[in-house]
Amino acid sequence: MPAHPRTASSVCAPRAGAAASTTSTTSAASATPAARRIAVVAFDRIIPFHLSVPCVVFGEDHSAGGVPPFELLVCAAEPGPLATTAGFTLGTPYGLDALSEADVVIVPSWRDKDEAPPEALCAALHEAHARGAVLVGLCLGAFVLAHAGLLDGRPATTHWAAADAFAQRFPSVRFDPDVLYIDDGDILTSAGTAAGLDCCLHLLRRLAGTQAANYVARRLVVPPHRQGSQAQYVQQPVAVRGRGDRLSSLLDWIRAHLDTPHTLDSLAQRALMSRRTFTRQFRLTTGATVSAWLLGERLARAQQLLETTDQPIDAIAQRAGFGSATSLRQHFVEAFRTSPSAWRREFRGT
Incomplete structure (x- = not known):
């Protein structure tokens, strides 16, 4: 069912x-x-x-x-x-x-x-x-x-x-x-x-x-987690890459440059598409809006760094593209109902 x-x-x-x-x-x-x-x-x-x-x-x-x-x-x-x-x-x-x-x-x-x-x-x-x-x-x-x-x-x-x-x-x-x-x-x-x-x-x-x-x-060609309306204590979804997908290389590039500010217009320009075409293609490829997908990727990067490194929260916020520890904490609490420090303690036992 x-x-x-x-x-x-x-x-x-x-x-x-x-x-x-x-x-x-x-x-x-x-x-x-x-x-x-x-x-x-x-x-x-x-x-x-x-x-x-x-x-x-x-x-x-x-x-x-x-x-x-x-x-x-x-x-x-x-x-x-x-x-x-x-x-x-x-x-x-x-x-x-x-x-x-x-x-x-x-x-x-x-x-x-x-x-x-x-x-x-x-x-x-x-x-x-x-x-x-x-x-x-x-x-x-x-x-x-x-x-x-x-x-x-x-x-x-x-x-x-x-x-x-x-x-x-x-x-x-x-x-x-x-x-x-x-x-x-x-x-x-x-x-x-x-x-x-x-x-x-x-x-x-x-x-x-x-x-x-x-x-x-x-x-299994499924996302590690499907987003929902309530707090998620699991990994954010990763878009499934389709063969010949026009946006696949762009998505990989964004993931490698999450610390860089991105806008809908800058990404559309990089993809050599109009704003309207890029928005439509992006949703078809990822199932999400640009802002929602980008936030999910940044949260996932923050999770990974919290779980696998000893870097300070400020440094993780910069690497994940949140700009500041305050912004990271705000988004983390909204998404997971817990703080980055608490997340690190739970998954690393530190």
Whole structure:
């Protein structure tokens, strides 16, 4: 099921005892241990694409891009071959007992919002969570976590088409229907299918860092993060380059000269286009206005420098094109609801 077009990402206040920044956002870097074993729950009548989302993010060999290896265990929630909605069956050597060995457990969806999951699955999820595993409910997988009582009093989301049913059935959950995914530290939930990919890329960033998530996203030809209307505690999107794209070289040049002042007219002149043609082509290529794209790139550069260097905030502000530390802080707080210094502490532990 596709994600609702109004959705956006969200990272909520941490649970008691979780590491947190000086703001109300959860510490994405310090909230998760160095997880390496990831269990994905498969079930009868599963939609193959739902199952493939966490598998393609965590189960493929991305070592060429510096992504650390993960041990992916696809675990059957029920005995026997599992039917899929596509007409073929699945078999896996792992059962629910494998959840006891996982650092992360992902429920990639559920077959019916009106059907309660098996008690054995709920019990296995409880046990995994109690010993410290991170739980993820993608799409209707949030229903499984809610049925297990793991979302009581916590923020969560699910597919927009099931929003009313979820809110009515689980009134103790702080349901938010207008986000792509919610990261509440040790439990994450997402909206529909495409949002599940967003959530998995966000989780990969928590586990392996920005460069790893960016590499996998580019391999999948998707942005590392889709912008939304709410605070984002994840990497800003990078435009996908198209073959023969007239603006590709210009975008690369801008990224290499973010410290230089740019205007719509100066960039149109450099591209040898009229202002009107350049504006249209730029939006077609990047999906954003010039000012929005440029701000996103500058924020992404600031994130990278904060995470990977010891440079002072003033120097980072200059290199990213904000001109001053005051301007950088203002834009950073507006975009991420945290300060550059707090961001650095969370992602570098300094």
